[in-house]
Amino acid sequence: MSSTLLWSDSLALGLDVMDDTHREFIALLKQVDQAAELDLLASWQRVVDHAQDHFDREDRWMRSTGFSSSNCHTMQHQVVLQVMREVAVQVQQSKDSAMLRDMSQQLGQWFLHHAQSMDAALALHLRSAGFDPLTGIVNLPEALPADAIHGCGSSVCSPTAQAVAGATAEADVMR
Numbered sequence: 245m246s247s248t249l250l251w252s253d254s255l256a257l258g259l260d261v262m263d264d265t266h267r268e269f270i271a272l273l274k275q276v277d278q279a280a281e282l283d284l285l286a287s288w289q290r291v292v293d294h295a296q297d298h299f300d301r302e303d304r305w306m307r308s309t310g311f312s313s314s315n316c317h318t319m320q321h322q323v324v325l326q327v328m329r330e331v332a333v334q335v336q337q338s339k340d341s342a343m344l345r346d347m348s349q350q351l352g353q354w355f356l357h358h359a360q361s362m363d364a365a366l367a368l369h370l371r372s373a374g375f376d377p378l379t380g381i382v383n384l385p386e387a388l389p390a391d392a393i394h395g396c397g398s399s400v401c402s403p404t405a406q407a408v409a410g411a412t413a414e415a416d417v418m419r
């Protein structure tokens with residue numbers, strides 16, 4: 245099955261570093277899609293490594309612009325990365341490459357939704373704070389909220405999800 249995930253300008257979020265990373269992510273997923281059986285796991289590992297860098301960078305941007313460390317965007321990154329790693333281990337043991345090819349398709353679908361919701365909200369937030377991704381400088385700190393942000397600011401982030409993230413953060417602090 246071939247992936248239908250392609251970069252298009254509709255995915256651009258107006259933050260060059262983020263857009264470049266997203267372009268690379270899509271290109272690496274395409275390589276998984278087109279990989280021969282022998283190269284499949286190595287190809288997948290390149291996506292995992294890239295996703296680790298990609299998600300870590302966004303998480304760092306969030307932490308330096310007022311997000312709590314347990315905000316729902318960061319949590320989603322952690323869960324997805326964990327699933328990606330687990331699938332690699334399972335496929336290594338079972339040699340069931342169809343599982344990996346299916347996972348790659350699902351990851352592409354997940355990414356489209358994630359980029360257009362959570363990442364789009366983050367890009368908007370960073371731009372409004374005058375954040376420079378290259379230096380990490382927040383040029384408009386007065387635009388940041390006084391309290392830690394627990395939600396991701398996107399339409400997928402319901403008040404319930406924000407409340408749960410907030411309660412989890414409070415519980416962590418009390419431990």
Ligand SMILES: [Fe+2]
Pocket residue numbers: 266298302359363
């Ligand atoms: Fe992203």
Ligand SMILES: [Fe+2]
Pocket residue numbers: 299302317321358362363
């Ligand atoms: Fe993200």
